[in-house]
Amino acid sequence: MGKRTLEEGGRGQCCSNVFVSFSKRRKGLFQKASELCTKCGAQIAIVVLSPTGNPFSFGHPSVNEVLGHYLSQTTINTSFVTDEHRHQTQRIEGLKLSLKQVQERESLDEESKIVLGLKECIEKEFEDCKETTSVEDLEGLKQKFVVLVDKITERLLRSGSSSCSFDDDDHHHLFGISLSDLGS
Structure with a gap:
């Protein structure tokens, strides 16, 4: 049967197909990124938002470390920062805070x-x-x-x-x- 594109499915199944496809493709993307890290010694950070807006990330050695290195080496021209960028930055900060709270909760005895x-x-x-x-x-x-x-x-x-x-x-x-x- 082979791979099919999302457009081939019926209209009623389209929503669930999108979620299944996203999940499989995200897993494949993270596997390829992991292979690139191990074979070439690359440092990688990938952040993917699902169709529902849930964030997924992969990083080697970690997402924070790679982004920190990138941001320290890159200057951002603030004239190019749009409202969408600001919104995404606020969302990332909120997600970092949520992650920190979850990690603190998991570390409790x-x-x-x-x-x-x-x-x-x-x-x-x-x-x-x-x-x-x-x-x-x-x-x-x-x-x-x-x-x-x-x-x-x-x-x-x-x-x-x-x-x-x-x-x-x-x-x-x-x-x-x-x-x-x-x-x-």
């Missing part, structure tokens, strides 16, 4: 991940309770919160953490959330 997840869960519950109008629901959330704080206190005391010093009356200050905010 298991306990830190649990604590981070717990914090996110509590913040979500707090936001949900702002929308809740039922006093019974608020009282239930308040009880969950007090039990959770008790468990956290117990675990911190068991682990011998000297940085944890608060009384039972201070539960509502643990996460910077006042019980009056919860409806009590």
Whole structure:
């Protein structure tokens, strides 16, 4: 059957064909770039945006290193920088920040991940309770919160953490959330 161009497929399958084709061709491009690096000792950086706008990159030794070297050797004439260039630069900076956050999150130890997840869960519950109008629901959330704080206190005391010093009356200050905010 062999290779076909995207235009040969039916119109209904065109969108999925584009994604499949992009994925395969991106993989092939990165493989060829890797071969060029290993056989010729080249330094390469490739950044590809998918049809949905998701970025994919390949770099040897790394994308940042190659781009840093290129940018330090190249002067950019600012009169040629268009709004599109500025937009792309802002997007790249945003992606770098997102990547850094993901890498920081992955580097956390298991306990830190649990604590981070717990914090996110509590913040979500707090936001949900702002929308809740039922006093019974608020009282239930308040009880969950007090039990959770008790468990956290117990675990911190068991682990011998000297940085944890608060009384039972201070539960509502643990996460910077006042019980009056919860409806009590």
